[in-house]
Amino acid sequence: MKYAALIYSDETNHEINPDPSSEAFGPMMAGYMAFGEKHGAKLAAGEPLTPTAMATSVQVRNGETLTTDGPFAETKEQLGGFYIIDCDTLDEAIAIAADIPHAATGTVEVRPVPDFHKG
Amino acid sequence: MLIDTHIASVAAKEWTKVLSILTSELRDLSLAEEMTQEAFVKAIEQWPASGVPQRPGAWLLTVARRGAIDRLRRASVGREKTAVVARLEQSISPAATAVDTSLVRDEQLQLIFACCHPALSLETQLALVLRCVLGLSTKSVAHAFVVSEATMAQRLVRGKRKIKQSAIPLHMPDDAVLTDRLAVVHSAIYLLYNQGYLSGNQDKDPLDVSSEAIRLARLLASLMPESSETKALLALLLLIESRSEAHETDKTIVLLADQDRTLWRWPLIDEAQHLLDQSLKLGKGGLYQLQAAIASLHCIHDPEATDWTQIELLYRSLITAADTPVVRLNHCVAVAMTTSPAQALVLLAPLEEALNNYHYYFSTKGELLYRNGQYDEARQAFERALSLTQNKKEKAFLRNQITKGQL
Structure with missing residues (x-):
């Protein structure tokens, strides 16, 4: 069973999301290293994302590609990264998601990934 | 008619056990519920002529298992399903030891914990508890929440789909989260009781939801005899219930100090006091225990002596x-x-x-x-x-x- 853990957090808050050049960046990364070490066996994938200022939203309408600067929706907390967790039950996924450092300051949305090959 | 009522009540007593065993075997709450429902329909059709079997629970479970085998065989068969079918066949073969539905503590708890999973909305939890754990009809559950039957059916389907698709576990919660998860169940039971109180005020509620909440609290207390808070919750509900008749007349509500205490149901109060004593022996300071202790201090014959x-x-x-x-x-x-x-x-x-x-x-x-x-x-x-x-x-x-x- 696979679950996506989508990490939402206020990217404008530099205490929660420090700049790579700042002193607070190291400890934050260390938190993610520790998380990876603890749960690595059950993580199928995982990536951070650049801030929403780097986002380009794409829509195709009547065969025409429309691109817009910025994220799909303006929200208080933005998608800042994700993991794909591979485990047996939602309880396990919740326990792992709760260890993601940003769960303490933002929100981690856990969504099952459907398995269309399974009967 | 009398016989039918008798049959219905004999069958109703077995619902939780039959559905929880089948859910645990099939790992699929929706299918288990459907098959259990069909077995109950067959019982109500057949028992008036054949008589109530000696062990009604075992009868119902066997019929439900056969139904599940047929259903799984007809569906496209994956390897997992073949294994389930094989296990079910084993369990209903004459060689298998007789099913003992009197000892299914874990399965019943698993069902309760799945229906009261914090990933489900509160209204979904309450609906699932009434339908799946207590075996009430979708129509009755709809009445209790003052929504149409179609709306309630939809809510139940969504709840069961979430349990299945997000793999809400159908086994016991880990020890690390057990206390938290038990608190979710307690809170669902408490709100269910209050839901009964609210809908009771509308004078058209054919189902006594408060009694159902107490029934569930009793079941949980019997399954979790070492939980201080579960006993305290049951005590609290019994204390509130004991005063419910005196709490209101046809026209108005009556304050505690002015209630006719001869209308109180003293056997419930005695039972609650006993439960509270047991709860205090198991641990101190839980939220329900404090509330039950307060309620019990109010439950005395002379209000002046409070x-x-x-x-x-x-x-x-x-x-x-x-x-x-x-x-x-x-x-x-x-x-x-x-x-x-x-x-x-x-x-x-x-x-x-x-x-x-x-x-x-x-x-x-x-x-x-x-x-x-x-x-x-x-x-x-x-x-x-x-x-x-x-x-x-x-x-x-x-x-x-x-x-x-x-x-």
């Missing part, structure tokens, strides 16, 4: 454990008795912002002001309370407070 000092202390403990404006409001009532209405009013004032739309806040305020000799302010408070409730009996009570006090 130990308000002890009640006030318990409310203080409750504030330490769970500080909410409503708990503080109740604390004020106790302070009025131990110290003075004036002192209670001082403590009450800061709660007004949070409880600005709560009629009970203003009726309490009115009562305290009245006892403090501030009649004009008391009238204003009662009138504000009147404007905040639609309940006819509450309104009659508040109007009476105004006339009685000549305000």
